[in-house]
Amino acid sequence: MTVTYREALRQGLYEALEKDSRAFLMGEDVGKYGGTYAVSKGMLEKFGPERVRDAPLSELGFVGAGVGAALGGMKPIVEVMTVNFILLALDQIVNSAAMLRHMSGGQFSVPLVIRTSSGAGRQLAAQHSQAFEAWFAHVPGLRVVAASVVDDARGMLGAALAQEDPVVLFEYPALFETKGELSGSPVDISSSRIRRSGSKVTLVTYGACLPKALQAAEQIDAEVIDLRSLRPLDMEPILGSIRKTRRAVVVDEGWKSGSLAAEVVARIMEGGFYDLDAPVARVCREEVPIPYARHLEEAALPQPEKIVAAAKGLFG
Numbered sequence: 001m002t003v004t005y006r007e008a009l010r011q012g013l014y015e016a017l018e019k020d021s022r023a024f025l026m027g028e029d030v031g032k033y034g035g036t037y038a039v040s041k042g043m044l045e046k047f048g049p050e051r052v053r054d055a056p057l058s059e060l061g062f063v064g065a066g067v068g069a070a071l072g073g074m075k076p077i078v079e080v081m082t083v084n085f086i087l088l089a090l091d092q093i094v095n096s097a098a099m100l101r102h103m104s105g106g107q108f109s110v111p112l113v114i115r116t117s118s119g120a121g122r123q124l125a126a127q128h129s130q131a132f133e134a135w136f137a138h139v140p141g142l143r144v145v146a147a148s149v150v151d152d153a154r155g156m157l158g159a160a161l162a163q164e165d166p167v168v169l170f171e172y173p174a175l176f177e178t179k180g181e182l183s184g185s186p187v188d189i190s191s192s193r194i195r196r197s198g199s200k201v202t203l204v205t206y207g208a209c210l211p212k213a214l215q216a217a218e219q220i221d222a223e224v225i226d227l228r229s230l231r232p233l234d235m236e237p238i239l240g241s242i243r244k245t246r247r248a249v250v251v252d253e254g255w256k257s258g259s260l261a262a263e264v265v266a267r268i269m270e271g272g273f274y275d276l277d278a279p280v281a282r283v284c285r286e287e288v289p290i291p292y293a294r295h296l297e298e299a300a301l302p303q304p305e306k307i308v309a310a311a312k313g314l315f316g
Helices: 005-019 043-047 059-071 083-097 133-137 150-161 207-220 236-245 260-275 294-300 304-313
Strands: 002-004 023-027 052-054 075-080 113-117 143-146 167-171 179-181 193-196 201-205 222-226 229-231 248-255 281-285
Touching: 002 005, 002 150, 005 023, 005 043, 005 075, 005 150, 005 179, 023 043, 023 059, 043 052, 059 075, 059 083, 075 083, 075 150, 083 113, 113 150, 133 143, 133 229, 133 248, 133 260, 143 150, 150 167, 150 179, 193 207, 193 236, 201 207, 201 236, 201 304, 207 222, 207 248, 207 304, 222 236, 236 248, 236 260, 248 260, 248 304, 260 281, 281 304
Parallel strands: 023 052, 023 075, 075 113, 113 167, 143 167, 201 222, 201 248, 248 281
Antiparallel strands: 002 179, 143 229, 193 222
16 A cells, blocks of 8 residues: 555554553644644544544653653653754653663653654754754664664554654654555565665665655666664664775765764674675755755755765775
8 A cells, every 4th residue: 555654653652652551642733733743633533532642732741741751650751842942851861761661670661652743844943943862863772763664664653662762763754645556465674675785885864864865776777775763773784884894974954063974884894894896975954953954955965966976985
């Protein structure tokens, strides 16, 4: 069945609430409004206000309530409207949710899922176009996943709810109207995936950059790997691909300095240095706040032509 990324997210959320009576959704505008991106539209009427709960404009407060609910045996799905607002809840996520299993000597777990949208490409300017995946992938105690295709958009939430530790699930509004085939297969959130086979160069990416990498790959016979799990990283498919292609480009919508791309490059050098015929290249967003003007926004972000140029540069 062909569905949009948005519809796949909606189906995954509906199935999660229907499957487990302990699961509930909480966040800004998730109920009466139907979600900022209409992902939870109609769910208040279906599941009622106890399980689809509109929260006040306090990310610190309602994420903290989610941590408490998880400790109390519930399966909270906390929606932070966009990743730009998630900074207000960092204390609860990093200093509470991620640390409680360790700090309690394994006595407590926090089966909390935090859904948030990430990335630029929609002319929302600097304050609403952030990409903070690397910030959360830095933190022990968190699992961090990114849905790049419709199967993952539908299936990652259910897989995340099955975890006993907190999961941050990144969704991408730039992909919401893209379409794909739903396979209906269970989703494993611990592994990366080869999305396209190729022989000349390996492109490693995730999230909204995946379609751009696939577009670039058509021009350069590249193998494309979707990270999917940002913490922990599954490096084996990447290292296996590099043994074949001998070259790699990491594509990341985050800034280059201190980026997730930097971590992937470091692990490639640690595990695959002698398989490389050229240094690993990176294509990231420019080191500036995202501009509002369409042409400047596009210039600041990874694009297929930038990926192609970086790949060709590896051949001298």
